[in-house]
Structure formats: C-alpha cells, structure tokens
Amino acid sequence: MPSLHDATPRLRVRGLKKAFGGHKVLDGIDLDVAAGSSVVLAGDNGSGKTTLLRCIAGLVAASGECWIDGRPLDRRPSSRRALSYLPQTPGLPGWATGSELLELFGRLRGRRQPLVELPEGFLPRLDQPVAELSGGQRQRIAIAIALLGEPRLLLLDEPTANLDASGFDALGGVLRRATDRGVSVVIATPSPVELGGTADRTARISGGRIVPPIGPAEGSADCEHGHEPEGPSSPRQATG
Amino acid sequence: MSAIQQTLGLAAFELRGAARTRWVMIGAGIFAAAALGATFSGLRSFASLGLAGAGAATDGLVQVTLLLPPLIGMLLGAGSLARDRERGLLAMFASQPISRTVLPMGSFLAGLLAVWAVVAFGLGVGGLLISTVATLAEVATLAKVVVVALAAAAASVAIGVAIAALAATHQQATTAAAAMWLLLALGLDLLLAGVAPGLRLGPSGLLAAVLVNPIEAARVLVLLLVEGPGALGPFGAYLIDRVGRAGAVGVLVGSLVAWTLGPLALAAIAIRRRDI
Numbered sequence: 001m002p003s004l005h006d007a008t009p010r011l012r013v014r015g016l017k018k019a020f021g022g023h024k025v026l027d028g029i030d031l032d033v034a035a036g037s038s039v040v041l042a043g044d045n046g047s048g049k050t051t052l053l054r055c056i057a058g059l060v061a062a063s064g065e066c067w068i069d070g071r072p073l074d075r076r077p078s079s080r081r082a083l084s085y086l087p088q089t090p091g092l093p094g095w096a097t098g099s100e101l102l103e104l105f106g107r108l109r110g111r112r113q114p115l116v117e118l119p120e121g122f123l124p125r126l127d128q129p130v131a132e133l134s135g136g137q138r139q140r141i142a143i144a145i146a147l148l149g150e151p152r153l154l155l156l157d158e159p160t161a162n163l164d165a166s167g168f169d170a171l172g173g174v175l176r177r178a179t180d181r182g183v184s185v186v187i188a189t190p191s192p193v194e195l196g197g198t199a200d201r202t203a204r205i206s207g208g209r210i211v212p213p214i215g216p217a218e219g220s221a222d223c224e225h226g227h228e229p230e231g232p233s234s235p236r237q238a239t240g
Numbered sequence: 241m242s243a244i245q246q247t248l249g250l251a252a253f254e255l256r257g258a259a260r261t262r263w264v265m266i267g268a269g270i271f272a273a274a275a276l277g278a279t280f281s282g283l284r285s286f287a288s289l290g291l292a293g294a295g296a297a298t299d300g301l302v303q304v305t306l307l308l309p310p311l312i313g314m315l316l317g318a319g320s321l322a323r324d325r326e327r328g329l330l331a332m333f334a335s336q337p338i339s340r341t342v343l344p345m346g347s348f349l350a351g352l353l354a355v356w357a358v359v360a361f362g363l364g365v366g367g368l369l370i371s372t373v374a375t376l377a378e379v380a381t382l383a384k385v386v387v388v389a390l391a392a393a394a395a396s397v398a399i400g401v402a403i404a405a406l407a408a409t410h411q412q413a414t415t416a417a418a419a420m421w422l423l424l425a426l427g428l429d430l431l432l433a434g435v436a437p438g439l440r441l442g443p444s445g446l447l448a449a450v451l452v453n454p455i456e457a458a459r460v461l462v463l464l465l466v467e468g469p470g471a472l473g474p475f476g477a478y479l480i481d482r483v484g485r486a487g488a489v490g491v492l493v494g495s496l497v498a499w500t501l502g503p504l505a506l507a508a509i510a511i512r513r514r515d516i
Contacts, residue, residue, distance in 0.1 A: 057335045060515040075512075077337040085335035091327025095260040100253070107249045108336040145332065 008070045010035040010184040011056070011153055016064030017208075018051055025051045026062065027208030035069075035152070038175060038185035042192040043205035049188035050088055052205065053155045056186070057085040068153060081109075084151035088158050088188075090142035094131030098124065098141045102148070109149035116177040118144060119170045135162035143171065147178070154178065154185045172198045246338045250346030251353070254320055258354040267312040268358040271304070275366035278304045283373060298381055301366045302462050305389040309359045310396035310455055311421045316351040317400020318417035321507075322410040325516060334516045344401050344507035351397040359389050384465045392458035395499035396421070399454075402503035405510035424455045443478030451491070454499035461492040 009032040016029040025048040033039050041049045055062040058075045066073040068082045092101055106112030123144055124137040133141070139162045146154060154175075160168055175185055175198055185199070192202050203210045258264045278300030321344060324330040333343055363386050370382060400417050407413035432441075432449050441449065450456045460472065469476035469485065479488045 054331070054515075057331075059331050059334055061513075075340065077339055079337075080335060081337035083335070085331070087328045087331045087335075089328040090332055091324070091329045093257055093327075093329065095257050096253070100256070104249060104253045105332070105336065108246055108333070108338055110337065142332075149337075 009033055010037075010069060011186065012065075012067040012070075013052075013056065014065045016052065016055055016062055016066065018048075018055055018060060018062040024208050026055065026064075029064070029205075029208070029210055031203060031210060033153075033184045033186060035184055036179050036182045037201075038179050038187065038199040040192045040199040040202045041186060041188040041205060042202050043190070045190060047205045048208055049190075049205055050157050053085065053157050053186065053188050057083060057155055059085075081149070082151060083153040083155060084109075084115075084146045084149065085155045086142055086146040086157055086159055088161070090138070090145075092130045092138055092142060095129055097129055098126035098133075098144075101130070101141060102126065102144060105145045106148050111149040114144060114147040115150060115183065116147065116174055116181065118147070119173060122167075122170045122174075136164055136167055139163055140167060143174075147174070152183055154183060156185065156187045158189055159187060160189065243339050243342055246342045247345045247349060250333070250342060251349035254346060254350030255353050257320075258316065258350060264312075264316070264354050264358065267308075268361045271308045271312065271358055271362035272365045274304045274308055275301055275362040276369065279366040279369045283369070298370065298378060298385065298466070301363065301370070301382070302385055302459075302466070304366075305359070305363060305385060306392060306455055306459050306462070307425055309355055309362070309389060309393045310425060311418075312358055313351065313355040313393045313396030314400040314403070314417040314421050315414060316354055317348065317397040317402075318404045318407070318413040319400070319410065320347045320351065321401060321404035321511075322407050322413035326410045331516050340512045341508045344405055344504065344511050347404070348397055348401045348504055348507075351400065352394055355393045355397055356390055359386070359393055363389065381466050385462055388458050388462045388465065391493070391496045391500075392455060395454040395458075395496050395503075398500045398503040398507075402507040402510070405507035405514075424453050428453050428456065443475050446475050447479065447491075451495045454496055457492050457495040457499070461489065461496070464488060464492070 011031070011033040013029055013031040016026050016031075017024070018026040029048075029052055031039075031052075041052060043049050051060060054060040055064075056066050056073065058073065058080065068079070071079075073079050073083075096104075103112065123140055124133055126141075130138055130141070139159070143156075143159055146156065146159075159171060163171060175187075179185060179200075187199060192199070205211070282298070282300040321330065324333065330343065334340060363382075367379075367382055367386075371379065399420060400413075403416045403420065404413045407416060428449065432446075435441075439445070450460050463471045464476070464479075464485070469480045469488070472479065479491075483491060
C-alpha cells in the first residue's frame with residue numbers, strides 16, 4: 001500500500017464522461033485523491049455526484065479512465081477488492097438480519113472483519129430483521145458492510161443519510177481512523193457542512209465538471225479542478 | 241473465495257429470503273391444492289368407470305404440474321434481480337470483488353431450489369394420494385413426471401432470470417414474466433391450433449414449434465415417456481420415424497437444456513454489459 005506521501009495518487013480519474021440519453025451528466029471529470037485523504041464531492045441535486053461514484057465503482061460504463069494506486073480500475077473482481085462502495089439507497093432486504101447481511105458481504109469480500117473497529121453501540125441489534133429497524137439503524141448496518149474487508153478506497157454516497165448526531169460523530173471517528181490507516185475516502189453529499197471536519201477537502205461538481213472552490217468554507221483553495229496538491233507537504237485541510 | 245462459492249453463498253441468502261417471504265409458501269400451497277384437486281378428481285372419474293389404478297389422476301397431475309410451477313419459476317426468476325436492482329442492493333453486490341456472472345447464477349440457483357421445493361411439495365401431496373391406489377408401474381410413471389417437471393421448472397426460472405436481467409424495473413420484469421408464461425403455456429398452443437392447418441406446417445413444422453416452447457417440449461416429453469409415441473398421433477409417428485424413441489427423448493431434453501442454458505447465458509451477458 002503506498003504511503004501517504006506517495007506521488008501516485010490512490011485514486012486518479014481523468015476525462016470521465018457519462019451521458020444518459022442525450023443528457024451529459026459528467027463532462028470530463030478529473031480528480032486525484034491521495035492515499036489516506038478524504039474528499040467530499042459536493043454539488044446540487046442531479047449534478048452527477050452519485051454517477052461519478054458509480055462510475056468509479058464500476059457500476060456504470062463511462063468513457064475516461066480511473067486508476068487506483070496506478071492500476072486501471074475495471075470490472076474485474078481484483079479491481080473491486082481495492083474499493084468499497086456504499087450506495088445512496090442500500091435497500092437492504094427487510095427479511096434479513098444485520099448479522100446475516102454482514103456474514104454474506106463478509107464472505108463475498110473474503111474477509112468478515114471490518115477495516116476499523118466500529119465504536120460500541122454504533123450497530124443496532126444484529127439479530128433483528130432489517131424491516132424492524134429505523135432508517136438510521138439500517139444506514140449504520142450499510143456503513144458497517146462498506147467497511148468490511150480491506151478496501152483502500154471508500155466510496156460513500158450520502159453516508160450520513162438518516163443518521164442522528166451520535167451517528168454523525170461515530171461515522172466521523174470511523175472515517176478518521178480509516179484515513180489514518182492510509183485508506184482514502186470519497187464522500188458524495190449535497191450538504192458538505194453536515195460532515196464538519198471529516199473531510200480534507202471539497203470538490204464541487206457543476207455542469208458535469210469539478211469546478212474551482214468558491215470559498216474557504218467549501219474547501220481548500222489549492223485543490224482546483226479536483227487535483228490534490230502533490231508532494232509530501234500536502235496539507236490536510238478541514239472543510240466547513 | 242471461488243466464483244462457485246460466491247454463487248452458492250448468494251443463492252443460500254436469496255433462498256433464505258424466498259423461504260421467509262410468503263410468496264413461495266403461497267405458491268406451494270396453491271400448487272399442492274391444485275395437484276390434490278387434479279389427483280382426487282382423476283381418481284374419482286377412474287373409479288366411476290369401474291377402472292382400477294391411477295392413470296387419469298396422473299394425467300391430471302401432469303397438466304397441473306406443467307402449468308403452475310413454470311409460472312412460479314418465471315416469477316421467482318424475474319423477481320429477485322430486478323427487485324434488488326430497484327432497491328439498490330444489486331449495486332452493493334456488484335461492487336463486491338465478484339464476477340458479475342455470479343449475480344444471475346446465484347439468483348437462478350435460489351429460484352431453482354425454491355421452485356423445486358414447490359414441485360416436491362405439490363407432487364408429494366398428489367403422489368401420496370395416488371400411492372394409495374397406484375401400481376408399481378404407475379409410481380414409476382409418476383417419477384418420470386417429477387423429473388420432467390423439475391426440468392421444465394429449471395427452464396422457467398432461467399427465462400425469468402433473463403427477463404430480470406433485461407428489464408428496467410421490477411414491475412416490468414414480473415409483467416413480462418407473466419406474459420411470457422401466458423404465451424408459452426397457452427398462447428402458442430392456441431396460435432398453433434389456429435394457424436397450423438392454414439399454414440400446412442406438417443410434422444417438421446410442428447416439431448419446430450414444440451422445440452421453441454419449453455413448456456410444450458416438457459408436455460410432449462411426458463406424453464412420450466408415460467404413454468408412448470402413440471399418444472402423440474401422426475406427429476409422434478413422424479418423430480419416432482425420424483430420430484427413434486431415444487432420439488426423440490434426446491431432442492426434447494436438449495430443448496429443455498437449451499432453454500435453461502440459453503437464457504442464463506443471455507442474463508450473464510446482459511448483467512455484465514449494462515449499468516447497475
């Protein structure tokens with residue numbers, strides 16, 4: 001696993017384009033995410049945040065290129081092992097219990113232990129069917145699933161959806177511990193302020209492209225066009 | 241973890257879901273009731289003619305077995321993948337380090353085992369009733385019916401999975417599966433009865449019409465195995481003349497195998513190529 005100061009970014013995206021029908025959603029996205037750093041993708045509803053994550057996760061075919069640690073990302077299982085994806089609506093089946101879901105996804109990932117230890121009380125009772133859980137409790141299970149195995153890149157689409165204040169704090173702590181271990185995190189959210197100091201920088205998507213930040217609250221001024229400042233002196237700046 | 245282990249893990253999960261939701265149980269209950277009804281009325285009509293044995297009951301059971309389980313199989317096959325895609329679970333599965341082919345295969349295996357359980361339950365109930373009057377030969381006949389029913393159910397689940405892989409929504413998939421069942425179970429028969437004389441299809445045309453319909457192929461296969469080529473009239477005579485009895489069985493079994501593997505291959509290609 002490359003170090004935090006490796007010149008090769010953990011994730012490199014170049015010229016990513018995606019259109020649905022005649023509608024261009026992504027129009028040449030360039031994005032670098034260093035190992036152990038976290039980026040918030042901000043933007044209005046329909047700006048393409050989810051589509052970008054889905055393209056990187058290999059769920060949606062797009063033109064352009066994505067690399068992880070210098071290797072092309074494709075739909076092969078070996079590529080998928082390096083990343084973990086939390087969809088906007090995980091849609092966990094109501095009949096299954098939390099432990100059954102964690103068991104299944106742990107088997108599919110080849111490792112049943114989470115990337116980082118989850119705080120006590122983060123997960124609801126795992127012997128309860130999902131149908132009996134609240135939206136926030138379901139989201140906590142989906143987050144736990146996303147943390148299974150040893151991904152080097154976490155792609156989280158609105159991970160704070162339905163979470164209460166304690167869930168926010170716990171998630172923030174989990175993500176910080178993950179980045180401390182060198183894992184990179186990309187979070188899509190329409191309201192980056194909610195994430196407080198969780199992310200190092202914010203990349204705003206508008207018109208299918210990553211646009212320069214519009215103010216200090218939105219993120220670091222030196223991550224124009226989604227490119228992270230290279231080299232060992234890269235600062236990790238909090239947003240919001 | 242190998243692709244086979246991943247497929248088995250996914251299938252076990254889906255099967256648990258099928259068992260916990262009511263639809264498979266309801267399907268099994270309806271099929272068992274229909275099988276019981278067909279068996280009972282067959283036995284009564286046979287007895288009223290002063291005949292012994294289970295011939296009519298078996299015939300009734302064949303008709304029910306080649307109608308309801310294929311419907312349940314197609315709906316089960318069409319349901320799981322399409323529903324998972326709609327609610328976002330398929331995206332979670334597809335982003336795991338697994339081949340995308342695992343997804344339709346796991347769905348197929350779970351649907352197959354569920355519909356086989358339905359068939360076993362329904363035919364078990366019917367068979368239990370038949371066994372009170374049946375001869376040993378008739379029990380063997382029933383066993384042949386069971387094997388063909390399981391093969392027809394497999395083909396129907398595979399068709400359902402292919403429909404799910406191609407459909408945009410869960411509703412679209414289940415509607416298309418129900419329409420497909422209607423076409424294969426009843427529509428093509430009626431169409432054939434209407435147009436065959438006018439088109440002068442002949443035995444070779446009829447054979448082609450049978451082979452392009454897995455439910456019809458299963459029906460003809462059962463007739464061939466249970467009652468012999470005589471039950472198929474001039475068409476049966478043509479079939480035996482061209483390929484022999486074993487060849488005819490082989491051709492019909494081949495049709496069912498093709499109707500299982502073909503849709504599965506189509507589903508695998510569709511799932512690998514399309515956006516999730």
